Amino acid sequence: VISVSVVGSKLASPTDSVEIGHTRVRVYRLENFQDDRGGLAIIDFLTFKPFIPQRIFYSFNVPKDQSRGQHAHKTCHQFLVALGGSCSVELSNVRETHQIQLDSELYGISVPPMVWTSQRDYSKNAILLVLASEPYREDDYIRDHDEYLSTMKGRS
Amino acid sequence: VISVSVVGSKLASPTDSVEIGHTRVRVYRLENFQDDRGGLAIIDFLTFKPFIPQRIFYSFNVPKDQSRGQHAHKTCHQFLVALGGSCSVELSNVRETHQIQLDSELYGISVPPMVWTSQRDYSKNAILLVLASEPYREDDYIRDHDEYLSTMKGRS
Numbered sequence: 122v123i124s125v126s127v128v129g130s131k132l133a134s135p136t137d138s139v140e141i142g143h144t145r146v147r148v149y150r151l152e153n154f155q156d157d158r159g160g161l162a163i164i165d166f167l168t169f170k171p172f173i174p175q176r177i178f179y180s181f182n183v184p185k186d187q188s189r190g191q192h193a194h195k196t197c198h199q200f201l202v203a204l205g206g207s208c209s210v211e212l213s214n215v216r217e218t219h220q221i222q223l224d225s226e227l228y229g230i231s232v233p234p235m236v237w238t239s240q241r242d243y244s245k246n247a248i249l250l251v252l253a254s255e256p257y258r259e260d261d262y263i264r265d266h267d268e269y270l271s272t273m274k275g276r277s
Numbered sequence: 278v279i280s281v282s283v284v285g286s287k288l289a290s291p292t293d294s295v296e297i298g299h300t301r302v303r304v305y306r307l308e309n310f311q312d313d314r315g316g317l318a319i320i321d322f323l324t325f326k327p328f329i330p331q332r333i334f335y336s337f338n339v340p341k342d343q344s345r346g347q348h349a350h351k352t353c354h355q356f357l358v359a360l361g362g363s364c365s366v367e368l369s370n371v372r373e374t375h376q377i378q379l380d381s382e383l384y385g386i387s388v389p390p391m392v393w394t395s396q397r398d399y400s401k402n403a404i405l406l407v408l409a410s411e412p413y414r415e416d417d418y419i420r421d422h423d424e425y426l427s428t429m430k431g432r433s
Contacts, residue, residue, distance in 0.1 A: 159339035167412040183315035205361040256323040
């Protein structure tokens with residue numbers, strides 16, 4: 122397990138990434154403005170590099186001892202930002218696991234398909250905003266870990 | 278000034294709205310799931326009625342005594358949701374002003390173009406998520422209230 126924080130870390134730049142198997146999870150710093158009125162962060166789909174979002178969703182009021190996710194997507198690409206608090210994102214494939222602590226509204230991580238992902242340790246008030254490259258399709262989800270492992274082994 | 282809350286109010290259903298001049302600001306209840314792991318709210322652009330989002334942004338860490346917005350959009354349509362707290366949205370045209378208290382992750386308001394809009398009274402941890410129908414163009418903004426009033430009077 123490698124632990125990185127997207128804030129206060131050398132990893133927090135638009136080109137930073139962790140490699141999981143043959144896929145790369147990238148950290149992006151969002152366009153933002155800060156002044157006396159607070160902060161404003163922007164994702165303009167015209168210039169957003171990872172993909173053109175087709176769907177957004179957000180999880181909230183997640184109890185500290187609960188975890189969410191625990192699935193992989195066959196083709197859907199996702200972008201995760203923690204708002205108003207922090208949560209820990211666990212990303213894994215067959216061989217390795219990475220933990221990324223999301224703790225800033227200014228940074229997001231771009232997670233390619235076929236990465237087994239879960240989120241835990243939501244702080245009070247934390248909201249995890251997710252942008253997705255596809256509309257919802259249940260058959261894009263792999264929710265069974267054994268099925269995930271066998272699919273990945275079949276590909277390598 | 279009419280004060281409505283999108284929660285705990287008869288106005289909180291997908292068909293509720295306030296009329297401002299000849300434009301209608303609608304309240305939408307978002308698709309959502311609630312269980313032991315917390316809440317999940319979803320906006321799937323394929324079925325999202327107001328418009329297809331081209332851009333999102335969010336304001337955060339806004340001091341209680343500050344206000345944001347104070348402009349109108351010539352053609353951009355916006356959808357506002359308060360996450361993690363509450364804020365008050367003031368919507369006005371030449372003749373009337375409405376206050377809408379956003380205080381739930383499950384409801385958003387759809388604001389058509391040419392409504393003068395500002396936000397204030399952000400609670401601690403409140404984040405205002407905005408979906409916009411267009412990429413950013415500075416010339417879509419009317420930031421001068423006198424210019425807004427004269428444009429509106431020229432139309433009526």
